Amino acid sequence: MNIRYPVSRNFLALTIIAMAAGLMALPVLAATPSETVQLRQETMKKLGKHMNAIKDFAMNGQGSAADVANRAGEIGKIAAGIPAMFPEGTGMDEVKDPKNGAKPEIWLDWDNFLKAAAKLEVESKALEAAGNGGDQEVIKAAFQNLGKNGCGNCHKPYRIKLEK
Numbered sequence: 257m258n259i260r261y262p263v264s265r266n267f268l269a270l271t272i273i274a275m276a277a278g279l280m281a282l283p284v285l286a287a288t289p290s291e292t293v294q295l296r297q298e299t300m301k302k303l304g305k306h307m308n309a310i311k312d313f314a315m316n317g318q319g320s321a322a323d324v325a326n327r328a329g330e331i332g333k334i335a336a337g338i339p340a341m342f343p344e345g346t347g348m349d350e351v352k353d354p355k356n357g358a359k360p361e362i363w364l365d366w367d368n369f370l371k372a373a374a375k376l377e378v379e380s381k382a383l384e385a386a387g388n389g390g391d392q393e394v395i396k397a398a399f400q401n402l403g404k405n406g407c408g409n410c411h412k413p414y415r416i417k418l419e420k
């Protein structure tokens with residue numbers, strides 16, 4: 257009887273490890289390469305929408321600091337899932353429909369790509385904290401930082417901007 261408890265605890269621990277290792281992304285990996293590209297482009301567009309809304313507050317005071325904090329939290333969640341959206345075989349030379357701008361350097365330089373995704377997560381936490389603080393100038397600085405060191409830091413080496 258007593259044995260069951262440690263076994264189920266082990267199972268739970270394994271599940272948590274598997275989730276932390278990114279195996280939560282199995283649905284993405286199970287998709288076709290085209291579907292994966294489509295999904296990640298939609299997800300990137302969501303990042304763009306969050307950034308536009310945050311910019312409205314940072315630059316013009318439109319919206320609210322609380323909304324900035326919420327959106328920064330969403331950006332952080334998406335950032336954690338970025339590596340799983342880029343399985344091997346989904347680069348711009350491999351998937352043409354839909355056309356995509358993921359450079360082969362992503363997979364040649366995978367560790368650095370992971371760092372770029374992690375950097376966005378860190379910057380999103382700083383922006384979330386700034387949003388919670390409510391000071392527009394602090395939010396503006398964190399927003400600009402995130403754009404440059406979060407999004408731009410990855411786009412520059414790893415993305416070709418597509419004509420759409």
Ligand code: HEC
Pocket residue numbers: 293296297298300301303304307331338355356357358359369372373376403406407408410411414415416418
């Ligand atoms: C770790 C790397 C990385 C980070 C961080 C990142 N991106 Fe991207 N992004 C890419 C890559 C690679 C592509 C090209 C993907 C493709 O075309 O399949 C892309 C594409 C895009 C696109 C175009 C999507 C489309 O419809 O083709 C937008 C918009 C975008 N990113 C916005 C953002 C914003 C905003 C941020 C920051 C909040 C961000 N990205 C952070 C790597 C990143």
